[in-house]
Amino acid sequence: MLSRINFLKEAIKNLKTLGTITPSSRFLSKKMLKGINFSEADVLVELGPGNGAITKYILEKLSPKAILICFEINDSFYNQLQDLQHPQLVILKKSAENIEEELKKLKLHKANHIISSVPLTIIPDEISAKILQESYKTLNINGTFIQYQYSLTYFKKLKNVFKDSISLGFEPLNIPPAFIYRCKKVE
Numbered sequence: 098m099l100s101r102i103n104f105l106k107e108a109i110k111n112l113k114t115l116g117t118i119t120p121s122s123r124f125l126s127k128k129m130l131k132g133i134n135f136s137e138a139d140v141l142v143e144l145g146p147g148n149g150a151i152t153k154y155i156l157e158k159l160s161p162k163a164i165l166i167c168f169e170i171n172d173s174f175y176n177q178l179q180d181l182q183h184p185q186l187v188i189l190k191k192s193a194e195n196i197e198e199e200l201k202k203l204k205l206h207k208a209n210h211i212i213s214s215v216p217l218t219i220i221p222d223e224i225s226a227k228i229l230q231e232s233y234k235t236l237n238i239n240g241t242f243i244q245y246q247y248s249l250t251y252f253k254k255l256k257n258v259f260k261d262s263i264s265l266g267f268e269p270l271n272i273p274p275a276f277i278y279r280c281k282k283v284e
């Protein structure tokens with residue numbers, strides 16, 4: 098309950114970067130991760146983890162050799178995420194626009210999967226476009242970019258990058274109900 102209140106407080110202060118007033122439900126979090134073969138994923142990236150609603154489920158499934166790198170720009174969420182204290186978790190207070198550069202600093206070059214909650218439709222176009230380009234560049238072939246959204250308005254922009262390799266899911270039990278885009282890098 099406390100974490101929901103804190104989330105609401107941050108949302109009121111930063112609605113233009115949060116895009117919602119409540120963290121993702123367990124239904125949405127679990128559906129976002131369905132389809133990831135965790136036993137074969139060494140490098141996972143999460144964009145906009147917030148207070149860790151999805152992060153905790155990723156950490157539960159992470160294989161022992163894998164690493165999860167999170168990009169979060171909000172000071173309060175960044176501080177809350179430190180409490181997760183997981184040896185395979187790296188939390189960066191950096192914008193998701195810098196994935197490639199930050200992975201290089203960690204001596205990593207490619208990611209198997211990128212799980213994003215960044216509100217792409219609300220943040221400035223140049224930032225969301227850069228996040229998509231960087232994500233595409235950073236993914237391995239057959240890697241996926243998984244993003245939830247509350248509407249279908251961003252579909253065309255995702256299609257420009259991932260072409261026809263996008264499948265669409267829906268989680269009615271989240272508040273608000275959410276669409277899940279699963280975008281695969283095929284070449």
Ligand SMILES: C[S@@+](CC[C@H](N)C(=O)[O-])C[C@H]1O[C@@H](n2cnc3c(N)ncnc32)[C@H](O)[C@@H]1O
Pocket residue numbers: 114115116117119120121144145146147148149150151168169170171174191192193194214215216220224
């Ligand atoms: C809708 S909230 C999602 C929080 C959490 N993942 C969830 O599903 O409950 C969006 C998150 O994206 C973060 N965010 C917004 N722009 C960002 C950016 N450029 N880079 C990294 N994180 C960003 C916000 O601070 C916020 O934590």
